[in-house]
Amino acid sequence: MSFLxxxxxxxxxxxxxxxxxxAIGFTLAFGVMRIVNFxxxxxxxxxxxxxxxxxxxxxxxxxxxxxxxxxFAILLGALIERVVFRPFRADExxxxxxxxxxxxxxxxxxxxxxxxxxxxxxxxxSGVYRLGDLIVPxxxxxxxxxxxxxxxxxxxxxxxxxxxxGLRALVQDQEIASLYGVRLEIMYxxxxxxxxxxxxxxxxxxxxxxxxxxxxxxxxxxxAFIVVILGGLGSIPGAALAAMLLGILESFTSSFVxxxxxxxxxxxxxxxxxxxxxxxxxxxxxx
Amino acid sequence: MKLTKLLxxxxxxxxxxxxxxxxxxxxxxxxxxxxxxxxxxxGNGMLRAAEMAAEDANEAxxxxxxxTKYKVEVIAYDDGYKANEAVTAANRLVFEDKVKxxxxxxxSAPILAIQPITxxxxxxxxxxxxxxxxLSPDKPYTFRPNPTTGEVAQPQIDWVVxxxxxxxxxxxxxxxxxGEAIAKDIASAYANAGAELTVKEFxxxxxxxxxxxxxxxxxxxxxxxxxxxxxxxxxGQIVQQARDIGFEGVIIRTGGPATQEIVNVAGAAAxxxxxxxxxxxxxxxxxxxxxQRYTDTxxxxxxxxxxxxxxxxxxxxxxxxxxxxxDDTEAVRTALENxxxxxxxxxxxxxxxxxxxxxxxxxxxxFYIARVEGGAEVIVAxxxxxxxx
Numbered sequence: 001m002s003f004l005x006x007x008x009x010x011x012x013x014x015x016x017x018x019x020x021x022x023a024i025g026f027t028l029a030f031g032v033m034r035i036v037n038f039x040x041x042x043x044x045x046x047x048x049x050x051x052x053x054x055x056x057x058x059x060x061x062x063x064x065x066x067x068x069x070x071x072f073a074i075l076l077g078a079l080i081e082r083v084v085f086r087p088f089r090a091d092e093x094x095x096x097x098x099x100x101x102x103x104x105x106x107x108x109x110x111x112x113x114x115x116x117x118x119x120x121x122x123x124x125x126s127g128v129y130r131l132g133d134l135i136v137p138x139x140x141x142x143x144x145x146x147x148x149x150x151x152x153x154x155x156x157x158x159x160x161x162x163x164x165x166g167l168r169a170l171v172q173d174q175e176i177a178s179l180y181g182v183r184l185e186i187m188y189x190x191x192x193x194x195x196x197x198x199x200x201x202x203x204x205x206x207x208x209x210x211x212x213x214x215x216x217x218x219x220x221x222x223x224a225f226i227v228v229i230l231g232g233l234g235s236i237p238g239a240a241l242a243a244m245l246l247g248i249l250e251s252f253t254s255s256f257v258x259x260x261x262x263x264x265x266x267x268x269x270x271x272x273x274x275x276x277x278x279x280x281x282x283x284x285x286x287x
Numbered sequence: 288m289k290l291t292k293l294l295x296x297x298x299x300x301x302x303x304x305x306x307x308x309x310x311x312x313x314x315x316x317x318x319x320x321x322x323x324x325x326x327x328x329x330g331n332g333m334l335r336a337a338e339m340a341a342e343d344a345n346e347a348x349x350x351x352x353x354x355t356k357y358k359v360e361v362i363a364y365d366d367g368y369k370a371n372e373a374v375t376a377a378n379r380l381v382f383e384d385k386v387k388x389x390x391x392x393x394x395s396a397p398i399l400a401i402q403p404i405t406x407x408x409x410x411x412x413x414x415x416x417x418x419x420x421x422l423s424p425d426k427p428y429t430f431r432p433n434p435t436t437g438e439v440a441q442p443q444i445d446w447v448v449x450x451x452x453x454x455x456x457x458x459x460x461x462x463x464x465x466g467e468a469i470a471k472d473i474a475s476a477y478a479n480a481g482a483e484l485t486v487k488e489f490x491x492x493x494x495x496x497x498x499x500x501x502x503x504x505x506x507x508x509x510x511x512x513x514x515x516x517x518x519x520x521x522x523g524q525i526v527q528q529a530r531d532i533g534f535e536g537v538i539i540r541t542g543g544p545a546t547q548e549i550v551n552v553a554g555a556a557a558x559x560x561x562x563x564x565x566x567x568x569x570x571x572x573x574x575x576x577x578x579q580r581y582t583d584t585x586x587x588x589x590x591x592x593x594x595x596x597x598x599x600x601x602x603x604x605x606x607x608x609x610x611x612x613x614d615d616t617e618a619v620r621t622a623l624e625n626x627x628x629x630x631x632x633x634x635x636x637x638x639x640x641x642x643x644x645x646x647x648x649x650x651x652x653x654f655y656i657a658r659v660e661g662g663a664e665v666i667v668a669x670x671x672x673x674x675x676x
Contacts, residue, residue, distance in 0.1 A: 003506070004502070004503070004506055007502050007506075008499065008502065011498050011499050011502060015496060111323065115587065116322065116323055116324070116327035116328070116331070117327065117328050117331075117548065117551070117587070117588075118519075118520045118523065118548060118551055118552045119551065120550075120551040120552070120554070121554075122554055123527070123531075123554055123556070123557070126531075126556065128531070128532065128533045130533075135532050135533050137498075137528075137531035137532055137533075139531055140498075140531070209527075209528075209531075210495040210496070210524060211495075211520065211523065211524060211552045213520065215323070215324055216495070218493070219493055219494075219495060250499070251499045254499030254500055254503070255499045255500075255502055255503050256503075258488065258489065259462070259488060259489065259490035259491065259494065259499075259500055260462055260489060260490070260491065262499075263491055
């Protein structure tokens, strides 16, 4: 029994890290731009396809592919901000609908380019680490490791650089931030670009674990959505807490009760949080 | 001036084209298959099979039925493996496109959902759906041109259990009608073979992370994992993740050909050594020629169900020729029932199922057990419904 508990904890932390990568980008895009980006899951899908192209078609090393994915996604995000979202800056509802349309365009674009079949993706690591009875698959350990490094890098950027301070100021209050010299014309495209890059890198990290196809974006989007609602829309520490909570909860319920029970419990939790703390666990109420 | 000339030319061409159309009658066949989502590889295999059968007829100058040449045209709709979308598409096919023949559906729930429309209007359907309820005496227009778990499970499980000395089995199934039905069948098949299905897990179809469930299954110490009932993509993920967390036992895929997709998703290394159902013998010349044509035409790997639907569509076209009509579907249905020992690309096939379903609309064909080696199937046993050797 203690084996199952420890194993579930490990599985849950790995899962939580994956959810966190997705959720941070989602909440950042909302915090900065006030856009509920329903296309977020499709950037996960694009990241997975970029990894596929880099690793299996071009034969690049995985690390190089990840770096290229991040760079490409930031540029793509900046471009999308300018072309799609800029006209809807002050209009949350229209921005949301534009993002739904964008999601459909991206998904069907991928469907036309790559077809509906799942694509082969080689494992980046095989075998397991054994700690007594406990098992950690090397492939997941690798994903976890890179994920944590990326999250730490993002944290340092956000907390200790001029750009990060600007971004945080923007999340807190756009007008005052711009009065203090935060340049919106740079911050908006870059903010969305970084949010999208986090989704894309999550996709690229998950590709060897969960496979690549045009339809893989919807589940991570749903998880990001749940995490962000639990943690509070726009709150990054809230997202971190909620992602770990969700990962561990899912893992324990799946291992001890059943997979369906995990899904039920997740939504019971969402409803409970919405009822008793509508702004989320660490949300700060309506801005 | 230029514009009027152009318009004149265009309308001239249009008139010519109209005249050419009038010479040839058109026979429309619907393809109501899954083209997006998890079942897409099955659906595309079926659609392309119908397209190639149509191409054969058209290359011979059209399908000759009672002296009239028909150009065969395939009209495709996507049901996304969903019953409600299948009903919408079936309504369009039957009432707007006016088709009398439908290749599809892929799923069990979709075929049961469209049967009230197709049976009522005498539309012949050829479904892949594995549910036993798809075929019955009060559904005389539905045929199934592929073997299902009901036909293949017992002989195959008997053979694998015996040859691999398996005592306990764990399995994961999608949490819906299809999954529940298959779980029940598989449990009794293993019990009959002298093994026991000790752990059953159900999950929602869009799940991608199976590690928590597999952890639970492995904690119970099973000899084998059974993948029957899962879509090719999901089965591939289960194989990969089971090997990832160190499962070293036997992996068995009883129903539904999906080896190529499983290897694609899981990787050849993880899939190595698993036992799969194979409806398709690459050593058979006609079968490998079909596979070659498929990959040459579509640049894609072929799903194992595709040749069955190629044969099925060809048999349907043959039945129209023998009945001498494309409109009287009752006559076509009877002609189709009367086809025996048809030499298809999958071998010699017949209709069976009188005993099991009360109506002989189920295809009877040879099948195989294969072991995956280096990402490809190697046939290790040849089977009939009576047993494998």
